Amino acid sequence: MIRQxxxxxxxxxxxxxxxxxxxxxxxxxxGDNKLMLHSPIEMDNYDELDALGTVEAIIVPNAWxxxxxxxxxxxxxxxxxxxxxxxxxxxxxxxxxxxxxEHGWHAECGDAIEVSAILGLKYPEFLVYHPLxxxxxxxxxxxxxNPDDYKGVKKWVMQLN
Numbered sequence: 001m002i003r004q005x006x007x008x009x010x011x012x013x014x015x016x017x018x019x020x021x022x023x024x025x026x027x028x029x030x031g032d033n034k035l036m037l038h039s040p041i042e043m044d045n046y047d048e049l050d051a052l053g054t055v056e057a058i059i060v061p062n063a064w065x066x067x068x069x070x071x072x073x074x075x076x077x078x079x080x081x082x083x084x085x086x087x088x089x090x091x092x093x094x095x096x097x098x099x100x101x102e103h104g105w106h107a108e109c110g111d112a113i114e115v116s117a118i119l120g121l122k123y124p125e126f127l128v129y130h131p132l133x134x135x136x137x138x139x140x141x142x143x144x145x146n147p148d149d150y151k152g153v154k155k156w157v158m159q160l161n
Contacts, residue, residue, distance in 0.1 A: 002027065002048050006133035010052060014041050023067075026137045028130050029053050030112035037079075038128055038137050039065040040072035055079045057109065059101065061126050061139040063087055070095040080104075084117075084126065101126055 002012045008029040026038040033053035040058055043049060055076040060069055060083045073081060073095055080098040083091045088100055099105070105115045114129040128137040 002052070006130075006135050009130055009133050009135045012041055012043070026128070027052060028113055028128070028135075028137075030109050030130075031056075034109070036109065036113055037072065039139065040068050042068040042071045046075055057082060059105075059115070059126075059128065060084075060087075060091060061101075061128075063091070065139065066091060066094055 002010050005011050005026075010027040010029075012025045012027070014023045014025075023041055024039065025041040027049070028036045028038070029052060030036060034056040035049070035053045036057040036059060037055060038059045039061060049055070056079055058069065058073060058076070058079050058081045060066055060081060062084065069081065073079060081096055082099050082101045082105055083097050085100040085102045088097050091097055101115050102117065105113075111131065114131065116127045116129070118125040118127060125139060129135070130137075
């Protein structure tokens with residue numbers, strides 16, 4: 001189920017099975033009812049998404065958010081997939097890559113959605129900013145979990161993360 005988060009910003013959440021972190025796809029509407037999907041998640045029925053607009057762009061923010069990209073792209077073959085520059089060769093073996101976030105994103109949506117790299121990390125990480133709603137989408141830089149979600153070594157590792 002898709003729910004509205006802010007003006008022209010929607011989210012859909014899904015479980016990952018054993019992990020309490022779960023998964024979240026962020027949908028931002030821009031321009032003339034165009035949609036950008038950040039970290040796409042497969043849906044049983046795409047009618048709810050189609051009612052919001054036309055999927056034009058799919059952002060794959062890092063190598064951890066690739067599980068459903070191919071399936072979602074199969075439903076929206078006219079959409080363009082954007083990935084981090086340093087992952088384009090690796091990810092192009094899993095699904096089509098049309099451009100990199102660093103070298104093609106601005107041409108896609110102008111100033112409606114801003115994407116910025118977080119420098120100094122081992123793996124690429126990007127912030128997506130939607131100026132109209134003042135919403136920032138942060139992928140794996142921060143995690144939200146309850147103290148009871150993990151036990152033992154997993155809890156210790158998540159705290160280090």
